[in-house]
Amino acid sequence: MPGKKYEEKHLVTYYEGDQTGTMTISMMINVMILISDNQSQALGVGPEVVDQTGLGWVITQYTMNITRLPQVGEEVLVGTQAVNNNDYFCQRDFWIKDQTGKVIVKTTSIFVLMDRTTRRMHKLLPELIEPYESDKVKRIIRLPKLSDVEGTENSQDYAVRYFDIDTNHHVNNAKYFEWVFNTVDEEVLNNYFPTMVNIRYHVEIQPHQMVHSAVSFDQETLKSSHKISVGDTLCCEANVEWSHR
Amino acid sequence: MPGKKYEEKHLVTYYEGDQTGTMTISMMINVMILISDNQSQALGVGPEVVDQTGLGWVITQYTMNITRLPQVGEEVLVGTQAVNNNDYFCQRDFWIKDQTGKVIVKTTSIFVLMDRTTRRMHKLLPELIEPYESDKVKRIIRLPKLSDVEGTENSQDYAVRYFDIDTNHHVNNAKYFEWVFNTVDEEVLNNYFPTMVNIRYHVEIQPHQMVHSAVSFDQETLKSSHKISVGDTLCCEANVEWSHR
Numbered sequence: 346m347p348g349k350k351y352e353e354k355h356l357v358t359y360y361e362g363d364q365t366g367t368m369t370i371s372m373m374i375n376v377m378i379l380i381s382d383n384q385s386q387a388l389g390v391g392p393e394v395v396d397q398t399g400l401g402w403v404i405t406q407y408t409m410n411i412t413r414l415p416q417v418g419e420e421v422l423v424g425t426q427a428v429n430n431n432d433y434f435c436q437r438d439f440w441i442k443d444q445t446g447k448v449i450v451k452t453t454s455i456f457v458l459m460d461r462t463t464r465r466m467h468k469l470l471p472e473l474i475e476p477y478e479s480d481k482v483k484r485i486i487r488l489p490k491l492s493d494v495e496g497t498e499n500s501q502d503y504a505v506r507y508f509d510i511d512t513n514h515h516v517n518n519a520k521y522f523e524w525v526f527n528t529v530d531e532e533v534l535n536n537y538f539p540t541m542v543n544i545r546y547h548v549e550i551q552p553h554q555m556v557h558s559a560v561s562f563d564q565e566t567l568k569s570s571h572k573i574s575v576g577d578t579l580c581c582e583a584n585v586e587w588s589h590r
Numbered sequence: 591m592p593g594k595k596y597e598e599k600h601l602v603t604y605y606e607g608d609q610t611g612t613m614t615i616s617m618m619i620n621v622m623i624l625i626s627d628n629q630s631q632a633l634g635v636g637p638e639v640v641d642q643t644g645l646g647w648v649i650t651q652y653t654m655n656i657t658r659l660p661q662v663g664e665e666v667l668v669g670t671q672a673v674n675n676n677d678y679f680c681q682r683d684f685w686i687k688d689q690t691g692k693v694i695v696k697t698t699s700i701f702v703l704m705d706r707t708t709r710r711m712h713k714l715l716p717e718l719i720e721p722y723e724s725d726k727v728k729r730i731i732r733l734p735k736l737s738d739v740e741g742t743e744n745s746q747d748y749a750v751r752y753f754d755i756d757t758n759h760h761v762n763n764a765k766y767f768e769w770v771f772n773t774v775d776e777e778v779l780n781n782y783f784p785t786m787v788n789i790r791y792h793v794e795i796q797p798h799q800m801v802h803s804a805v806s807f808d809q810e811t812l813k814s815s816h817k818i819s820v821g822d823t824l825c826c827e828a829n830v831e832w833s834h835r
Contacts, residue, residue, distance in 0.1 A: 359627065360620040360764065364755050371753075375605040382604065417757075504746075506772045507779055508616075510609050512662075519605065527751045531797075534752055552776075 348427035348479030351384035355423045362417035365535060365590065370409070370542060371522040377439040377452060378519070381425045388476035400467050403459040404518055405434075406488045409542040410451045415441060421449075427477035432468055433457060434485045455488060461513075464549065489543055491582040494570035496563035501528045503556045516550040524558040525571045525583050533562065533587065541586035548580040556580075593724030596629035597669035602660045610780060610835065612659035615787060616767040619652070622684040622697060623764070626670045633721035645712050648704040649763055650679075651733050654787040655696045660686060666694075672722035677713055678702060679730045700733060706758075709794070734788055736827040739815035741808035746773045748801040761795040766826050769803040770816045778807065778832065786831035793825040801825075 361372040385391045395401060415421050422442040429436050434455055441450035458467045503524050511517040521544065526534065550556060554575045562569040571583040606617040630636045640646060660666050667687040674681050679700055686695035703712045748769050756762040766789065771779065795801060799820045807814040816828040 358620075358624050359757070360624065360762070362757070363753055364757060364759065366757055369753060375603075379603050379605065501749075506768070507776055508608055508614060508768055508772060512604070512607070512609060512611055514609065517605070523751075523753055527753060531752055 347429060348477040349384070349388070350424060350426045351380065351387065352422050352424035353380050353383060354420055355380075356420045357415045357417050359417050363534075365538075366417050367414035367538065368417070369522075370526060370539060371519045373409075373415070373441070373450065374407070374519040374522060376423055377425065377441075380423045381437065381439070384425055384477075390473050390476050395473060398470060398473065399461055400458045400470070400473075401461050401513060402456050404546065405455045405457055406545045407452055407454045407542070408488050408544075409539075411538070411540050411542070412447075412449045414538055415443075415449065420444060427479040429480035429482045429485065430469060430474060431482055431485050433466060435469065435474070435479065436486050453486065453488065455485070488545075489584075491543065491545055491584055492570065494561050494563050494566075494568045494584070496561050496569070497530075498559065498561050499528055499530065500557060500559040503527075503558060505550060505552055505554050505556060507552075510552050514552065518546065521546070521550075521573060521581050521583075524556060524573055525560075525585070528558045528560045528571070529562065529569065536590060537567065537587040538590050539585045540588045542583065543585075544581065544583040546581050548575075548578055550575060550580050592674060593672035593722040594629070594633070595669060595671045596625065596632065597667050598625050598628065599665055600625075600668045601665045602662050604662050607662035608779075610783075611662050612783065613662070614767075615654070615771060615784060616764045618654075618660070618686070618695065619764040619767060621668055622670065622686075625668045626682060626684070629670055629722075635718050635721050640718060643715060643718065644706055645703045645715070645718075646706050646758060647701050649791065650700045650702055651790045652697055652699045652787070653733050653789075654784075656783070656785050656787070657692075657694045659783055660688075660694065665689060672724040674725035674727045674730065675714060675719060676727055676730050678711060680714065680719070680724065681731050698731065698733065700730070733790075734829075736788065736790055736829055737815065739806050739808045739811075739813045739829070741806050741814070742775075743804065743806050744773055744775065745802060745804040748772075748803060750795060750797055750799050750801060752797075755797050759797070763791065766791070766795075766818060766828075769801060769818055770805075770828050770830070773803045773805045773816070774807065774814065781835060782812065782832040783835050784830045785833045787828065788830075789826065789828040791826050793820075793823055795820060795825050 425439045439452040460467045509520045559572045567587040569585045573581040669685045684697040705712045754765045804817045812832040814830045818826040
């Protein structure tokens with residue numbers, strides 16, 4: 346049996362939206378992670394408990410499927426479920442439902458435990474995992490590989506700002522979405538919205554670094570590929586599929 | 591009699607905080623404006639009603655007095671009151687109370703109505719003002735003038751990003767706080783917090799502009815002065831007083 350589900354209402358505020366009046370991807374990620382933190386807290390394995398083990402949860406990949414973006418002023422239901430895990434990896438799903446109960450955003454993510462000192466992956470601890478009652482499996486879901494798209498290219502450099510850094514002292518994973526989407530042509534952002542996002546984190550970005558965000562956008566297929574790097578190090582890759590608003 | 595008061599509970603989330611685990615000034619402004627929008631909505635003069643007049647509310651100045659910053663995970667009470675107004679200007683106050691009822695943040699702001707086409711100030715419309723039941727006065731409060739501080743100087747350039755722009759198609763006033771505070775030395779941000787902020791907006795910043803944010807910080811008095819400009823145009827000025835965390 347897959348793990349426990351947890352849901353909370355969320356009202357989309359004006360500062361979670363962009364010029365088009367819909368919620369930003371970055372803010373959706375923030376809210377989804379908040380809801381999963383709240384579930385962890387409710388199950389007695391919140392951040393304080395995890396911190397004491399010297400480990401920390403890290404997300405390695407997200408895939409998002411979006412039917413439509415939540416509107417500013419809309420009340421949605423945000424949910425999460427720790428689906429299953431093997432020795433090292435956990436599959437955690439998220440969803441956003443509108444008031445009719447229709448799922449408008451579906452997300453699957455892979456969580457791992459990282460040693461906070463060595464920054465290396467650590468075997469999952471039963472005491473941190475069991476409260477979620479997720480299935481123990483041999484093989485966890487394999488999320489789609491990232492691929493390169495050919496098309497119009499563009500890039501931007503971003504200095505990591507003080508307020509981009511979270512309490513773990515690295516760049517919060519929601520910030521990468523801002524660098525990904527800010528680099529896309531404004532005309533695209535105004536007229537299209539992402540229906541699929543697949544983002545994979547390779548290397549954590551640190552304070553004081555200079556980030557290079559490159560995009561290649563194919564006008565015909567409405568697909569784009571994104572690479573975020575620091576110097577010669579590829580830190581993060583993403584694929585996005587777009588649709589007319 | 592001063593105008594109607596309005597309060598809402600607010601739980602400070604992890605993404606509203608910074609590395610120190612306290613709420614950012616930018617997010618406090620976002621939440622205070624949200625609460626005043628909610629009051630307006632409750633009084634039947636929400637954004638949709640104002641939009642129909644061809645006018646829009648604009649903030650020209652804020653002063654904030656901060657005893658302590660709200661903590662991530664803390665539930666606070668955020669309140670607002672339209673205190674009084676003359677023919678052109680409104681004084682609106684905000685406060686944040688902790689769970690003991692103690693006011694930890696006090697803010698006074700000046701609102702004006704702007705013609706959305708000409709971007710010029712417009713006489714206050716009785717139908718947009720009366721529901722707040724604020725006092726009609728001859729002279730409105732005069733918030734402190736901005737002054738220059740001498741000391742260590744630093745500056746940063748910021749390209750206006752797509753997601754800095756709000757639904758009014760100019761830079762949201764909370765964003766200026768990020769440019770102000772991001773330019774301050776990291777050691778100051780980690781060890782001190784602002785006890786007083788006085789910010790004054792002169793000229794709206796538009797999409798595609800390049801912003802220059804300069805700070806002068808006096809180590810002895812723990813005061814700083816800030817100027818945000820686009821080319822030769824001074825767009826915004828701020829004074830900040832700091833205290834040890």
